Amino acid sequence: SSADIGVTGMGVMGRNLARNLARHEHRVAIHNRTASKTEDVMDQFGDEGTFVPSESLEDFVSSLTPPRVAIVMVQAGAATDAVIDDLADLLDEGDIIVDAGNALFTDTRRREAALKERGLHFVGCGVSGGEEGALWGPSIMPGGSADSYKRLGPMLESISAHVDGEPCCTHVGEDGAGHFVKMVHNGIEYADMQVIGEAYDLLRRGLGLTPAEISEIFAEWNKGDLDSYLMEVSTEVLRQVDAETGKPLVDIIVDQAGQKGTGMWTVQTALDLAVPVTGIGEATFARGLSSAVVQRDAAADFEGIADEWNIADRDAFIEDVRQALYASKIIAYSQGFNEIQAAATEYGWDISLADMARIWRDGCIIRARFLGDVTKAYDKNPELPLLLADEYFYNAVKTALPHWRRVVSLAALHGVPAPVFSSSLSYYDGVRADRLPAALIQGQRDYFGAHTYKRVDKEGTFHTLWATEERGEVES
Numbered sequence: 001s002s003a004d005i006g007v008t009g010m011g012v013m014g015r016n017l018a019r020n021l022a023r024h025e026h027r028v029a030i031h032n033r034t035a036s037k038t039e040d041v042m043d044q045f046g047d048e049g050t051f052v053p054s055e056s057l058e059d060f061v062s063s064l065t066p067p068r069v070a071i072v073m074v075q076a077g078a079a080t081d082a083v084i085d086d087l088a089d090l091l092d093e094g095d096i097i098v099d100a101g102n103a104l105f106t107d108t109r110r111r112e113a114a115l116k117e118r119g120l121h122f123v124g125c126g127v128s129g130g131e132e133g134a135l136w137g138p139s140i141m142p143g144g145s146a147d148s149y150k151r152l153g154p155m156l157e158s159i160s161a162h163v164d165g166e167p168c169c170t171h172v173g174e175d176g177a178g179h180f181v182k183m184v185h186n187g188i189e190y191a192d193m194q195v196i197g198e199a200y201d202l203l204r205r206g207l208g209l210t211p212a213e214i215s216e217i218f219a220e221w222n223k224g225d226l227d228s229y230l231m232e233v234s235t236e237v238l239r240q241v242d243a244e245t246g247k248p249l250v251d252i253i254v255d256q257a258g259q260k261g262t263g264m265w266t267v268q269t270a271l272d273l274a275v276p277v278t279g280i281g282e283a284t285f286a287r288g289l290s291s292a293v294v295q296r297d298a299a300a301d302f303e304g305i306a307d308e309w310n311i312a313d314r315d316a317f318i319e320d321v322r323q324a325l326y327a328s329k330i331i332a333y334s335q336g337f338n339e340i341q342a343a344a345t346e347y348g349w350d351i352s353l354a355d356m357a358r359i360w361r362d363g364c365i366i367r368a369r370f371l372g373d374v375t376k377a378y379d380k381n382p383e384l385p386l387l388l389a390d391e392y393f394y395n396a397v398k399t400a401l402p403h404w405r406r407v408v409s410l411a412a413l414h415g416v417p418a419p420v421f422s423s424s425l426s427y428y429d430g431v432r433a434d435r436l437p438a439a440l441i442q443g444q445r446d447y448f449g450a451h452t453y454k455r456v457d458k459e460g461t462f463h464t465l466w467a468t469e470e471r472g473e474v475e476s
C-alpha cells in the first residue's frame with residue numbers, strides 16, 4: 001500500500017482529477033473497469049506524477065494507504081451504486097468512499113446512511129468546472145462527516161482553484177449537503193445562462209445588432225459588475241463565425257437547449273421545500289420550451305408583435321438591458337441561497353452561505369466577480385433572510401429598477417420572451433409587497449374547502465359559514 005488516494009473511473013473527469021492530484025504530489029492509485037483506459041492514462045500522463053495503476057479493484061484497494069480514500073468518478077445512478085457496492089466489500093472500517101459524480105443528494109443521503117452502518121465514511125462531493133476545472137483547479141463541494149474531511153479535505157483543497165490563497169473547497173455539511181449545494185450551483189448556472197440569453201435576444205431584436213456587435217457589448221459588460229466566466233463564454237460564442245457558411249455560428253446552431261437534469265432537480269427540490277426559485281424555474285422551463293418542437297411548430301404562425309421596435313437612444317437601451325440582467329441575476333442567486341438555507345434547516349446541515357459563495361468565486365462554471373460581493377454580504381450577516389436584504393445588493397437592485405421595469409415592459413410590448421427578467425421583477429414586487437392577493441386565495445380556500453384563515457386584527461383561526469344566509473364567522 002503506497003498511494004495516498006485513489007480514483008476509479010478513468011473517464012474524462014476521473015483521469016483529470018487523478019492528474020491534478022498527481023501534479024500536487026499526491027501518490028494516486030488509478031483504476032478503470034476497462035483496464036485499457038488505465039494503461040492509456042499511464043502512457044499519456046504517467047510522467048506527470050506518481051501513479052499506482054491497477055487492473056483489478058482488489059489491487060486498487062490494496063494499493064491505498066489506510067485509512068483509505070477512494071474517489072469514484074463514474075456515471076451517476078446505477079453505475080455509481082455498483083462501484084460503491086464492490087468497493088465497500090473490499091474496504092475496512094474508517095475508510096472513505098468519495099462519490100465525485102453528479103449524484104442526486106437524496107441518493108447520497110441513502111448511500112451515506114447505508115455505508116455508515118458498515119463503519120465506512122461516504123462523501124458525496126460536488127465538483128464543478130468541467131473537464132478543464134478537474135485538471136487545473138475545480139470548485140469542490142464535499143459533504144459527509146466532519147471526521148472524513150480531516151483526512152480528505154487537505155488533499156481536495158490542494159487541487160481546487162484558489163482565490164487570494166484561499167481554496168475553492170470547504171466542508172459543506174453532513175451527508176448529502178455537498179451534492180445538494182452542487183445541485184443548486186447548477187440550477188443557478190441555468191438562470192445565469194438564461195439571463196445572458198435574454199439580454200442577447202433583446203439587444204438583437206430591439207436594436208437590430210449583429211451577434212458580433214453584441215459580443216463587443218458583452219465584452220464591455222464583462223469589465224464591470226457582470227464580470228463572469230459565463231459572460232466571457234457568451235462573448236466567444238457570439239463572435240464565432242461558421243467556417244462553412246460564413247454566418248455567425250449562433251445562427252447555425254439549432255435553438256433547442258439540452259439539459260442533463262440538475263436544473264430540474266433544483267426546481268423539484270425547491271417545490272418540495274416550498275422555496276420560490278422562480279429564476280432557476282423559468283430558466284429550466286425555457287430550455288424545455290425551446291425543445292418543445294411539436295408545440296413550437298403548432299404555434300409558429302400565432303399573432304405576435306404588437307409594436308415595431310423603435311429605440312431612439314441606443315446607449316440608454318443597452319444600459320437598460322444591462323441593469324435588467326444584473327438585477328435578475330441578483331434575484332436568481334438570492335433565491336438559490338434561500339433554497340440552500342431551507343434545506344439546511346430541513347436536513348440539519350450547518351452550511352455557511354458565505355463559504356458557499358467563497359468557494360464559487362473560481363474554478364466553477366458560475367465563477368464571477370459578483371460572488372466576492374455575495375461572500376461579503378453573508379460574512380457581514382450570516383442570517384441574511386435574503387441576499388436582497390444586504391445593503392449593497394439592495395442598492396444595486398434599487399438603481400436597476402427603472403431600467404428593469406422599462407426592459408420588461410418593452411419586451412412584453414414587442415413580443416419578446418424574457419421569462420427570467422420578468423418573473424424576477426414579479427418576485428421582487430411580490431416579496432416587497434405590503435399586501436398580496438394571497439388573502440383572496442385564503443378566502444377561496446375557506447369557501448370551497450373550509451381550510452380556514454387568520455385575521456389581521458386578532459389571534460386565532462377562523463372559518464366563514466359560507467353556505468348559510470348570514471355567512472357568520474366561527475373560530476375553529
Ligand code: NDP
Pocket residue numbers: 009010011012013014032033034037073074075076078079080082083100101102103127128129130131
Ligand atoms: P465518462 O463517460 O467520460 O466516463 C464514464 C466512466 O464511468 C468510465 O470510466 C466508465 O468505465 C465508468 N463506468 C460506467 N459504468 C460503469 C460501471 N457499471 N461500472 C464501473 N465503471 C463504470 O464520464 P465523465 O468522466 O464525463 O463523468 C463522470 C461523472 O462526472 C458523472 O457522474 C458526471 O455526471 C460527472 N461529470 C461532472 C462534470 C462536472 O463538470 N462536474 C462534467 C462531466 C461529468 P469504462 O471505461 O469501463 O466504460
